Amino acid sequence: MKIKFICLLVLISFLLSGCIKQSAPTAKTEATAETTTQKSTATTRLIPSTTERATVKKWEKEIVSPVAEKNYLNFENSSREREYDPEIVMVHFISAVVLSENDPYNEGLIRGIFEQDDIGINYIIDREGNVECYLPENRAAWHAGSGTYMNNEKYTNEMNKYSIGIEMMAIGSKADMAQYMTGAEYDALNDEFYGFTDAQYKSLKTLLADICGRYSIPMDRKHIIGHEEYSENKTDPGELFEWNRLGLE
Ligand SMILES: [Zn+2]
Numbered sequence: 001m002k003i004k005f006i007c008l009l010v011l012i013s014f015l016l017s018g019c020i021k022q023s024a025p026t027a028k029t030e031a032t033a034e035t036t037t038q039k040s041t042a043t044t045r046l047i048p049s050t051t052e053r054a055t056v057k058k059w060e061k062e063i064v065s066p067v068a069e070k071n072y073l074n075f076e077n078s079s080r081e082r083e084y085d086p087e088i089v090m091v092h093f094i095s096a097v098v099l100s101e102n103d104p105y106n107e108g109l110i111r112g113i114f115e116q117d118d119i120g121i122n123y124i125i126d127r128e129g130n131v132e133c134y135l136p137e138n139r140a141a142w143h144a145g146s147g148t149y150m151n152n153e154k155y156t157n158e159m160n161k162y163s164i165g166i167e168m169m170a171i172g173s174k175a176d177m178a179q180y181m182t183g184a185e186y187d188a189l190n191d192e193f194y195g196f197t198d199a200q201y202k203s204l205k206t207l208l209a210d211i212c213g214r215y216s217i218p219m220d221r222k223h224i225i226g227h228e229e230y231s232e233n234k235t236d237p238g239e240l241f242e243w244n245r246l247g248l249e
Helices: 002-046 107-117 183-187 198-215
Strands: 079-081 088-094 123-125 131-133 139-141 163-169 224-226
Touching (some): 088 198, 123 198, 163 198
Parallel strands (some): 123 163
16 A cells, blocks of 8 residues: 555656646747847837848838827828838828819819829828828828939839828929919918918927837938929929928028
8 A cells, every 4th residue: 555655656756747848848938039130020010221221121001190080081092002111201292283273282283183193192281280190101192203313223103112101281382383383372371371381380299209210211412301302393392392401501
C-alpha cells in the first residue's frame, strides 16, 4: 500500500514536471514574439525612416486627423488605396464661384464639383475654419494631377501617391482666377469672398502640425507646398495665400 502510494506520487510529479517543461518555454516564446511584433509595428507607424517610406505597405486602418469631422466622398471615384507614407502636404484653394458668384462657398456645390469631376481631397477647410475629412489618410486622393517637383522622378505625375491634399475654400487674386472668370466678374464679387480667413489659417496650422507630427514630415516649405509649385497650369493657393501665417517662409 505504501509502495503503491509512493509510486503514484512519483508518477504525478513526473507528469507535472513534463507539463511544466513543455508548456513554460512555449508560452514564453509566444509572448516574446507578440511583444516584438507589436513594438516594430508601432515604431514603423510613428517614425518612418526614409527607406520605409519608399516601401509599399498595406494601409488597413482609416486614419483621420482628430481636428476633422468625417464627411467622406465615394472612395472609388476619388482615390485609390495608399501604398506609401505621405512625404508632402499640398495646399489648394477651391470655390464654386463659376457655378454661383453669390454663394461660392456653398458646401453642396463644392462637393458636387468633386463628385462630377472624379477628383478627391483628404481635407477641406471652410471659411469658418471647420475641417472636414473628405477622404481618410489611407486613401491617396486624386488632387494633384500631373506635374513635377524638385526634379524627383518618383513624384512626376505621381504626387497623389506621396502626398496628403488640403483644400481651402477660397478665391485667389484676379490673376489667379483669370482662367476661371473675367476681370469684371472678379471685381463684382462680394469683398468677403476674396482670399483666406483668420479662422482658416488657424485650423490649417493645427491640421498641418498633426499630420506632419504623425508622419515625421518636416514642417517646412520643401514638404508643405502649393499646387502651383507642382502643376504649371495651376494657380492655387496663389498670391493671396500668406505662408508666413503658418510660420513658414
Ligand atoms: Zn489645386
